[in-house]
Amino acid sequence: MSVVTIAHAGEIATVTIDNPPVNALSQALRQGLWDAVATLDADPAVKAVVLICAGRTFIAGADVTEFGKPPMEPHLPDLVARIEGAQKPWIAAIHGSALGGGFEIAMGCRFRIALEGASVGLPEVTLGIVPGASGTVRTPRLAGVQAALDLVTGGKPVKAAKAKALGLIDAVVSGDLQAAALAFAREALEQPLPFPVSQRPIATPEPGFWEAQQTAIAKRARGEAAPLRALDCLRKAAEASFDEAMAHERATFLELRASEQAQALRAVFFAERAAPRPAHLRDVEPVALRKVGVIGGGTMGAGIAAALRDAGLPVTLIERDAEALARGLGNLKTIFDGGVKRGKLSEAQAAERLAGVTGATDYAALADADLVIEAVFEEIGVKRAVFTELARHCRADAILATNTSYLDPRAIAEGLPNPARFIGLHFFSPANVMKLLEIVPTAETSAQTLATGFALGRALNKIPVQAGICEGFIGNRILKRYRAAAEGLLRKGVAIPEIDAAMRGYGFAMGPFEAQDLGGLDIAFLQREGARAAGQAVPEALADILVRAGRKGQKTGGGWYDYAPGERAPRSSITVAELLAPHVTEFVSMTREEIAAELVGQMAAEGQAILDERIARCPSDIDLVEIHGYGFPRWRGGPMFAAQGRG
Ligand code: 3HC
Ligand code: NAI
Numbered sequence: 001m002s003v004v005t006i007a008h009a010g011e012i013a014t015v016t017i018d019n020p021p022v023n024a025l026s027q028a029l030r031q032g033l034w035d036a037v038a039t040l041d042a043d044p045a046v047k048a049v050v051l052i053c054a055g056r057t058f059i060a061g062a063d064v065t066e067f068g069k070p071p072m073e074p075h076l077p078d079l080v081a082r083i084e085g086a087q088k089p090w091i092a093a094i095h096g097s098a099l100g101g102g103f104e105i106a107m108g109c110r111f112r113i114a115l116e117g118a119s120v121g122l123p124e125v126t127l128g129i130v131p132g133a134s135g136t137v138r139t140p141r142l143a144g145v146q147a148a149l150d151l152v153t154g155g156k157p158v159k160a161a162k163a164k165a166l167g168l169i170d171a172v173v174s175g176d177l178q179a180a181a182l183a184f185a186r187e188a189l190e191q192p193l194p195f196p197v198s199q200r201p202i203a204t205p206e207p208g209f210w211e212a213q214q215t216a217i218a219k220r221a222r223g224e225a226a227p228l229r230a231l232d233c234l235r236k237a238a239e240a241s242f243d244e245a246m247a248h249e250r251a252t253f254l255e256l257r258a259s260e261q262a263q264a265l266r267a268v269f270f271a272e273r274a275a276p277r278p279a280h281l282r283d284v285e286p287v288a289l290r291k292v293g294v295i296g297g298g299t300m301g302a303g304i305a306a307a308l309r310d311a312g313l314p315v316t317l318i319e320r321d322a323e324a325l326a327r328g329l330g331n332l333k334t335i336f337d338g339g340v341k342r343g344k345l346s347e348a349q350a351a352e353r354l355a356g357v358t359g360a361t362d363y364a365a366l367a368d369a370d371l372v373i374e375a376v377f378e379e380i381g382v383k384r385a386v387f388t389e390l391a392r393h394c395r396a397d398a399i400l401a402t403n404t405s406y407l408d409p410r411a412i413a414e415g416l417p418n419p420a421r422f423i424g425l426h427f428f429s430p431a432n433v434m435k436l437l438e439i440v441p442t443a444e445t446s447a448q449t450l451a452t453g454f455a456l457g458r459a460l461n462k463i464p465v466q467a468g469i470c471e472g473f474i475g476n477r478i479l480k481r482y483r484a485a486a487e488g489l490l491r492k493g494v495a496i497p498e499i500d501a502a503m504r505g506y507g508f509a510m511g512p513f514e515a516q517d518l519g520g521l522d523i524a525f526l527q528r529e530g531a532r533a534a535g536q537a538v539p540e541a542l543a544d545i546l547v548r549a550g551r552k553g554q555k556t557g558g559g560w561y562d563y564a565p566g567e568r569a570p571r572s573s574i575t576v577a578e579l580l581a582p583h584v585t586e587f588v589s590m591t592r593e594e595i596a597a598e599l600v601g602q603m604a605a606e607g608q609a610i611l612d613e614r615i616a617r618c619p620s621d622i623d624l625v626e627i628h629g630y631g632f633p634r635w636r637g638g639p640m641f642a643a644q645g646r647g
Pocket of ligand 1: 060
């Protein structure tokens with residue numbers, strides 16, 4: 001079947017695109033639209049053309065799967081120009097999302113209308129590229145330089161109402177989009193036509209505008225190339241002719257498309273879409289989740305309950321006594337109030353989220369739960385006692401999950417009557433914000449239970465990644481290696497601020513030592529001490545020396561750095577230098593690039609060991625864990641992708 005079909009309603013023709021799943025602009029679609037312009041131009045009965053899409057969305061952009069191949073005709077910028085130059089006005093009728101090349105096609109049309117709730121945007125920078133078919137050149141002509149800059153360098157789509165206010169679209173409609181578009185077209189034919197977008201002027205911004213934006217974006221981008229290059233294209237659009245700006249944009253697009261950053265971001269794009277639906281579970285039906293229990297209302301339990309409520313699931317929160325329950329519900333209220341403060345939730349929505357949580361201290365309240373997630377203290381005795389209660393009170397077919405970070409899930413599940421229904425669901429803090437969810441089955445976990453873990457991940461809009469059982473699963477195990485490697489460099493005489501600066505330079509928001517000071521050094525210390533007490537040979541970490549000296553991080557006024565009271569700015573510490581001096585054995589000199597390469601290399605080496613032991617299913621799962629759980633710069637693709645790039 002053709003991806004482009006033409007129908008007629010009196011003087012108005014409708015061009016319908018049907019290219020599932022997201023109407024991406026494949027070569028066949030570009031050709032279909034190209035031919036449609038010719039057909040309709042040649043038809044004297046046609047006075048206007050409505051461009052509409054079948055399926056879940058308007059055109060979602062260029063076909064990213066074609067990016068690795070040589071560009072094929074008709075090229076997208078030519079197609080946009082051809083639609084704009086058509087003898088009849090085209091009207092884009094947008095539902096779902098008009099993104100990237102999709103929005104560029106819409107800008108080639110003489111009018112744009114959108115269904116309520118639809119969005120438009122230019123997300124190219126999130127793929128490491130700039131718009132390649134006039135996004136940086138036509139958008140400022142429609143909405144001004146500032147709006148274009150936000151759209152193009154930020155990559156975030158805007159909803160129809162805002163798009164209308166910005167001048168990106170002409171009307172927001174509700175109900176039947178096709179009928180609304182036909183009515184709009186009839187009315188438009190009664191009026192003089194507006195100029196094509198390419199012929200509209202761009203208002204010159206204030207002096208100093210470009211320089212200020214350059215500084216702000218460079219700071220935010222932390223090494224990511226595309227946002228700055230997008231800014232450069234916009235400046236060209238404002239300062240040069242339309243044709244010169246188009247040529248500049250296209251050259252930048254083609255250059256970036258082949259860059260390592262774009263390759264990395266494309267790999268992440270596809271990995272993120274593959275992760276929630278792993279092939280080995282394709283035919284397994286998950287259990288329907290209607291009601292979920294959470295045990296423990298502390299940092300993690302409250303965050304997990306909030307995430308469940310955000311997805312509309314009713315939650316029963318169990319705490320050990322009335323006082324702890326009040327604290328737990330208070331934690332939840334704080335989370336939702338924060339949502340209101342940040343403008344993410346209305347007061348009414350926050351109240352509704354909270355009202356959907358039933359607090360209890362009696363496990364009998366879980367009798368009808370389909371899934372229960374335990375998030376109590378990280379102590380095997382406490383956890384086992386919880387699961388004994390769950391086995392007594394929950395339905396025999398309820399799924400029972402633990403959020404443990406380091407304990408062996410098999411030990412937690414020991415003695416459960418239905419181990420096939422047990423699973424690890426490892427959330428990251430804050431659990432209602434962080435995208436990563438490690439899903440940890442035991443050998444006895446059923447495929448259906450595992451599939452339900454993934455279905456939960458999808459429902460919560462998380463990136464679910466399957467992990468096998470080992471200390472720290474995927475993420476915390478690599479974190480341990482990373483920190484040990486950073487300490488290894490200290491022992492060789494590399495300075496703490498140099499290592500942190502190197503990792504910031506690589507693209508992390510923080511270096512390993514700053515990050516530990518923020519989170520606290522004591523948690524990992526206590527875990528090592530616990531392992532030592534259990535008879536394991538855990539070598540002395542340099543961090544242990546600091547914790548024993550009372551330096552647990554920012555909260556104690558010092559960790560790897562000193563902190564002035566009430567301040568978060570790290571200062572090099574003479575005390576730390578003295579404490580560590582006996583352990584520094586060499587004085588090597590390393591550039592920041594060498595430091596980053598060493599630490600990322602160590603992460604990748606641990607990742608390889610994890611793959612060899614089948615703890616992770618594929619390298620891209622490891623990359624997703626690092627990007628979504630540990631702040632690894634997305635545009636580097638993750639440690640496994642980065643290591644591959646270096647061979
Ligand atoms: N090209 C090729 N495939 C695409 C695609 C694209 N642009 N966008 C999505 N897909 C595929 C996905 O890989 C997925 O495939 P799968 O089912 O085999 O895994 C399928 O379409 C569905 O995607 P989602 O799961 O993301 O579907 P949602 O309904 O959740 O979201 C969407 C829909 C909001 C349109 C989302 O897919 C999206 O944001 N897509 C990317 C849009 C984008 O980045 N466009 C710009 C492309 S670059 C460009 O246009 C350059 C131009 O300026 C020249
Ligand atoms: P927390 O100390 O903030 O909260 C634990 C809660 O469990 C407390 O509110 C406590 O009252 C409650 N509790 C204890 N015993 C209970 C019982 N028998 N019945 C009901 N409630 C009980 O701890 P946090 O940080 O929330 O950690 C919980 C679990 O999540 C641990 O297993 C931890 O390893 C894991 N985890 C923690 C992360 C973090 O960053 N804090 C990240 C990922 C996992």
